[in-house]
Amino acid sequence: MRRPLIGFGLAAVALFGVAPLVLGDFRLNLLAKYLCLAIVAVGIGLAWGRGGMLTLGQGVFFGLGGYAMAMHLKLADAGPGELPDFMQLYGQLDELPWWWRPFANPVFAMAATVLLPMLVALLLGLLIFRRRVRGAYFAILSQALCAAFAIFLIGQQGTTGGTNGLTDIRGFFGYDLNDPLNRRTVYFIIAASLLAVLALTWQLIRSRYGELLVAVRDGEERVRFLGYDPANVKLVAYVAAAGMAGLAGALFVPAVGIISPALIGVVPSIEFVIGVAVGGRASLVGPALGAVAVAWAKTALSERAPSAWTYFEGLLFILPIVFLPGGLASLARLRPSWRRRQARIPAEATP
Amino acid sequence: MLKRTMAFVAVAATFATLTACGAKTDESGAASPDGAVIDTSGPTVKVGLLNSLSGTMAISEVTVRDSLQLAIEEINAAGGVLGKQIEAISEDGASDWPTFAEKSGKLISEDKVAAVFGCWTSASRKAVKPVFEKNKALLFYPVQYEGLEQSPYIFYTGATTNQQIVPGLDYLKAQGKTSVYLVGSDYVFPRTANKIIKAYAEANGMKVLGEDYAPLGSTEFSTIVNKVKASGASAVFNTLNGDSNVAFFKEYKSAGLTAGAMPVVSVSIAEEEVKSIGTQYLAGQLTAWNYYQTTEGAANEKFVKAYKAKYGADKPTSDPMEAAYVSVHLWKAMVEKAGTFEVEKVKAASDGITFDAPEGLVTVDGATQHIHKTARIGRIGDDGLITEVWNSGQPVKPDPYLKGYSWATGLS
Numbered sequence: 210m211r212r213p214l215i216g217f218g219l220a221a222v223a224l225f226g227v228a229p230l231v232l233g234d235f236r237l238n239l240l241a242k243y244l245c246l247a248i249v250a251v252g253i254g255l256a257w258g259r260g261g262m263l264t265l266g267q268g269v270f271f272g273l274g275g276y277a278m279a280m281h282l283k284l285a286d287a288g289p290g291e292l293p294d295f296m297q298l299y300g301q302l303d304e305l306p307w308w309w310r311p312f313a314n315p316v317f318a319m320a321a322t323v324l325l326p327m328l329v330a331l332l333l334g335l336l337i338f339r340r341r342v343r344g345a346y347f348a349i350l351s352q353a354l355c356a357a358f359a360i361f362l363i364g365q366q367g368t369t370g371g372t373n374g375l376t377d378i379r380g381f382f383g384y385d386l387n388d389p390l391n392r393r394t395v396y397f398i399i400a401a402s403l404l405a406v407l408a409l410t411w412q413l414i415r416s417r418y419g420e421l422l423v424a425v426r427d428g429e430e431r432v433r434f435l436g437y438d439p440a441n442v443k444l445v446a447y448v449a450a451a452g453m454a455g456l457a458g459a460l461f462v463p464a465v466g467i468i469s470p471a472l473i474g475v476v477p478s479i480e481f482v483i484g485v486a487v488g489g490r491a492s493l494v495g496p497a498l499g500a501v502a503v504a505w506a507k508t509a510l511s512e513r514a515p516s517a518w519t520y521f522e523g524l525l526f527i528l529p530i531v532f533l534p535g536g537l538a539s540l541a542r543l544r545p546s547w548r549r550r551q552a553r554i555p556a557e558a559t560p
Numbered sequence: 561m562l563k564r565t566m567a568f569v570a571v572a573a574t575f576a577t578l579t580a581c582g583a584k585t586d587e588s589g590a591a592s593p594d595g596a597v598i599d600t601s602g603p604t605v606k607v608g609l610l611n612s613l614s615g616t617m618a619i620s621e622v623t624v625r626d627s628l629q630l631a632i633e634e635i636n637a638a639g640g641v642l643g644k645q646i647e648a649i650s651e652d653g654a655s656d657w658p659t660f661a662e663k664s665g666k667l668i669s670e671d672k673v674a675a676v677f678g679c680w681t682s683a684s685r686k687a688v689k690p691v692f693e694k695n696k697a698l699l700f701y702p703v704q705y706e707g708l709e710q711s712p713y714i715f716y717t718g719a720t721t722n723q724q725i726v727p728g729l730d731y732l733k734a735q736g737k738t739s740v741y742l743v744g745s746d747y748v749f750p751r752t753a754n755k756i757i758k759a760y761a762e763a764n765g766m767k768v769l770g771e772d773y774a775p776l777g778s779t780e781f782s783t784i785v786n787k788v789k790a791s792g793a794s795a796v797f798n799t800l801n802g803d804s805n806v807a808f809f810k811e812y813k814s815a816g817l818t819a820g821a822m823p824v825v826s827v828s829i830a831e832e833e834v835k836s837i838g839t840q841y842l843a844g845q846l847t848a849w850n851y852y853q854t855t856e857g858a859a860n861e862k863f864v865k866a867y868k869a870k871y872g873a874d875k876p877t878s879d880p881m882e883a884a885y886v887s888v889h890l891w892k893a894m895v896e897k898a899g900t901f902e903v904e905k906v907k908a909a910s911d912g913i914t915f916d917a918p919e920g921l922v923t924v925d926g927a928t929q930h931i932h933k934t935a936r937i938g939r940i941g942d943d944g945l946i947t948e949v950w951n952s953g954q955p956v957k958p959d960p961y962l963k964g965y966s967w968a969t970g971l972s
């Protein structure tokens with residue numbers, strides 16, 4: 210009961226206290242990007258690690274959140290009544306397309322970053338889980354979906370920016386992103402969001418629902434015979450994971466200043482999952498740590514060895530999965546398992 | 561416990577937000593630094609090389625990196641720039657646009673480089689453009705592109721549309737071709753290029769009989785080639801990129817289409833790509849560039865010889881490589897004219913800088929930060945080299961927004 214709270218406090222101190230002091234503006238901004246990926250990873254940990262749904266298509270939800278946010282910020286940058294820069298260059302339009310218009314409203318856009326992915330996940334989930342699609346079929350389906358979404362965005366160059374995506378985002382709700390102070394604030398918002406998402410997930414997996422989700426993962430038919438509908442159980446985790454990916458996408462935009470189809474296609478969607486696998490999918494902090502570790506390693510390795518880093522990265526993926534199937538999180542658990550055994554002995558002795 | 565943790569998060573977030581309130585967007589330039597900080601303290605000056613060394617673009621971009629290093633080596637051997645040896649810091653853009661943005665940020669703020677050379681795809685350039693503008697640092701971009709851009713912190717040493725696509729169309733028109741079919745990869749360059757081609761065609765009495773896009777990396781071209789064949793167009797304008805060209809030209813040949821009956825003008829196939837596609841599929845087809853390995857002149861002989869000596873006799877030189885090579889030399893000339901590495905002064909000194917490049921004399925146009933380049937149409941030979949069949953005679957003034965062309969008024 211106490212330990213998670215201490216861990217949570219430590220994480221907060223590290224993110225809010227140590228990181229801003231130790232890291233320069235540039236590195237802190239990179240950390241902000243990694244933390245966005247960590248938020249996606251927490252969702253995948255919930256859906257895959259706890260719910261057994263291997264979602265290879267979180268890019269779709271990440272993209273929906275990111276585009277919703279970027280569309281608002283582009284409109285805000287352009288000013289009232291003006292078209293965003295890329296539409297003037299590539300589009301044949303004289304006025305804003307109807308589906309862009311609501312995003313001019315900041316409240317709508319902010320709500321959409323989380324609710325839109327959740328809505329899409331809900332509709333998809335209803336179709337998929339009701340029809341009892343699971344395992345490899347679910348993974349393939351989710352992946353096909355993100356490939357389709359990326360291709361769709363690329364084709365609509367005049368209204369979505371095509372392969373370029375939405376770039377050159379200068380302001381964040383009226384604050385100039387050029388200012389290092391504002392970028393720091395963005396980092397704090399992202400760090401706080403990650404902690405909030407972790408707290409929420411912690412509540413979810415500790416609840417009765419969390420037990421049920423694990424039960425569905427380990428024996429879906431048995432849960433069905435107990436009178437629960439596994440489809441609904443899975444749906445909640447899937448929709449929650451989508452919401453987290455959407456939130457991460459939305460926060461990614463002010464941190465990095467770009468959202469493009471390259472960030473939401475097949476490869477990035479798989480990279481999200483790799484981070485989770487390296488960190489340990491079934492634990493709470495494992496996916497987040499894994500995502501940050503993988504992203505950090507990618508930066509560090511490619512800076513040290515620009516022409517050979519991909520080999521090291523590959524090795525980095527293979528080694529933990531072969532030698533540490535539980536991921537990085539299982540390192541921390543080596544000790545507690547010993548402690549638990551200690552604690553269990555008197556408990557067994559009492560009756 | 562939920563309440564406690566949530567309360568903690570809320571307090572932390574509010575605290576963080578309240579303590580840090582920076583400049584608003586309307587307070588222009590409140591916190592922008594006065595240009596990038598350049599580290600010139602040591603005996604060397606650092607420059608960044610930003611190319612994809614991994615991923616789908618690596619095959620092309622590695623050749624550009626090699627060419628940049630050749631130019632740096634030459635300059636260092638001749639005494640460096642303002643008495644300082646150039647130290648190149650290479651970063652991998654990994655064919656991923658946000659990575660390009662990340663690495664350019666690193667080169668500017670951590671390595672404090674004097675200039676960055678690189679980027680290939682328009683998407684990567686669009687991703688790094690705000691980073692360079694924000695930090696007021698210099699990027700030299702060496703690849704032909706779709707125009708419609710003029711960043712104050714980018715020098716474009718590749719062709720803009722009026723130095724490549726428009727001359728290509730002029731050539732087709734002069735050859736009596738009255739209709740074209742447009743085939744391209746689905747991304748910004750082909751879509752924008754085709755918009756320009758359609759405007760040109762309309763004004764010049766040419767017919768555009770069809771327009772098709774394949775996803776980047778697509779290798780399925782039977783439908784598109786059948787449509788091309790059925791259209792009976794007198795030429796094809798090809799803006800496909802990368803691997804797709806292999807599949808397209810194989811399909812083109814097996815459908816019985818030939819360079820004689822229906823020539824294909826390509827704008828993304830240079831010597832390096834010819835080698836990988838296979839000359840048996842390409843022989844006789846046309847390309848539009850500003851430089852070929854076979855371009856005549858002492859400067860090119862020297863460049864080709866130096867490149868082959870360093871990287872191997874079987875390595876061809878191509879237009880983007882040459883533009884990259886030129887970009888380093890132009891930067892050196894600008895810095896020496898300015899007498900300093902300071903970005904604003906280098907920019908101010910740029911107008912009128914000339915360099916006797918392998919492609920012929922090039923001149924920097926200070927107003928657009930593009931360069932005057934000679935347009936050249938080439939025919940691919942059986943030996944894999946491209947020989948010039950037409951050139952513009954003199955360097956063409958860059959016109960990224962096509963302001964000098966009445967038919968292009970509706971484009972931007």
